[in-house]
Amino acid sequence: MDSSYIIAAIVVASLMTYLTRIIPFLFFRKKEPSALIRYIEWNMPVMIMVILVFYALKDVNWVAYPYGIAEIVGVGITIVSYLKYKNALLSIFLATIVYMILVQKVFV
Numbered sequence: 001m002d003s004s005y006i007i008a009a010i011v012v013a014s015l016m017t018y019l020t021r022i023i024p025f026l027f028f029r030k031k032e033p034s035a036l037i038r039y040i041e042w043n044m045p046v047m048i049m050v051i052l053v054f055y056a057l058k059d060v061n062w063v064a065y066p067y068g069i070a071e072i073v074g075v076g077i078t079i080v081s082y083l084k085y086k087n088a089l090l091s092i093f094l095a096t097i098v099y100m101i102l103v104q105k106v107f108v
Contacts, residue, residue, distance in 0.1 A: 045088065066107040074099035
């Protein structure tokens, strides 16, 4: 394969990526966002967290030991720490650490 072909492919991919990033700014630079866009912007983090919770809990065996206790504790810690500190990253890290300790040390 010729090196000019590879360079051309990289340039085209870079330009297309840049173009897809800049188009929304060109179209919406003078307009106020619609109510739908504002709603999605405001609620997207919560929507993503709900999807992640359901995805994380889909394979839990609720009828066999340890009955999903570690998962429920992890979700509970996430909720309580978020309500207390209002920091999503802290809540996720804290719950992950507690969950890993429970799974690897307690419910062996």
